[in-house]
Amino acid sequence: MKKKTPKVSVLMPAYNAESYIGVAIESILSQTFRDLELIVIDDSSTDSTIEIVSEFAKNDDRLCIIRNSKNLKISRSLNKGLNIAKGRYVARMDADDWSYSDRIEKQYHFLEKNPKVGIVGGVMRVCDKNLKVIGTRFYEKSDRSIRKKMFRYNPFCHPAIMVRKSIFDQVGGYNVYLADAEDYDLYFRIGNISKFANLDCPIIKYRMNNSSISSIRSRNQERLTIFIRFKAWVEYGYPMKFSDIFYTLAQLLSMLVIPQKLKIKLFNALRNTK
DSSP states (O other): OOOOOOSEEEEEEESSOTTTHHHHHHHHHTOSOOSEEEEEEEOSOSSSHHHHHHHHHHHOTTEEEEEOSSOOHHHHHHHHHHHHOOSSEEEEOOTTOEEOTTHHHHHHHHHHHOTTEEEEEEEEEEEOTTOOEEEEEOOOOSHHHHHHTTTTSOOSOGGGOEEEHHHHHHHTSOOTTSTTSHHHHHHHHHHTTSEEEEEEEEEEEEEOOGGGGOHHHHHHHHHHHHHHHHHHHHTSOOOOOHHHHHHHHHHHHHHHHSOHHHHHHHHHHHTTBO
16 A cells, blocks of 8 residues: 655754654654654764664654764755655754644644745744753744844744745755754745744744753854855845844954853843743
8 A cells, every 4th residue: 555645744863862862753753743754864873873763663654764874964964854755844853852742733734824934933942951941932923023133043943943845945955064054044045935934832842952052063153154144145135234234243253252151141141032
């Protein structure tokens, strides 16, 4: 019997995620929206990640596994997942996070009812390693408000987005040369052909850990973020207001004089994080 084509494909890249990936997988496979496939892209893990994922796959044929023979990093891994995704919509999920049980259902129905919107995110609960909520990050909801602040902040929680597969196909997936900020560049490219939206309810629990605030990765991410803003202005044709330029130059200067951990605290204070 021919397997039914799923309406939603969920991409979950994983690398040495044995501590949390079981919970992440369960949160997707137990969604109220059942017509989905979960594609786990194991990036050549050296722990028991692949064994854990394989056990889930034995009991649920909606789970598909891609195993990289060498470590390719997140952008290339996600593009491999996109290449085999069968769903009309593609959702993102990280291997150490947790999705609310109605997340996929809410995002799917929102995109069905709003054909001009190509990407939808939602509110993120910030959690400790045990998924205890320690804060909430809100995002601008409407296309207009998202675009207004796009040069200031990343407009979406990356592991909480759902995108039309046709949109991914049109923009060509993730830019593999912008690792650590591949999502920010993606949003600017999507915005040239589609509208944005965020749901006003929590849809994901984002687990903060030491790697989440790595000073080396954060600095590289900050450099790439500044580069992408000017790329969006010059190459993608986005209007950049004087205040946006001033903000970006101030951020560039802060890289030289403000300690990274203090900047993260200031960012969360200025951002919609409570």
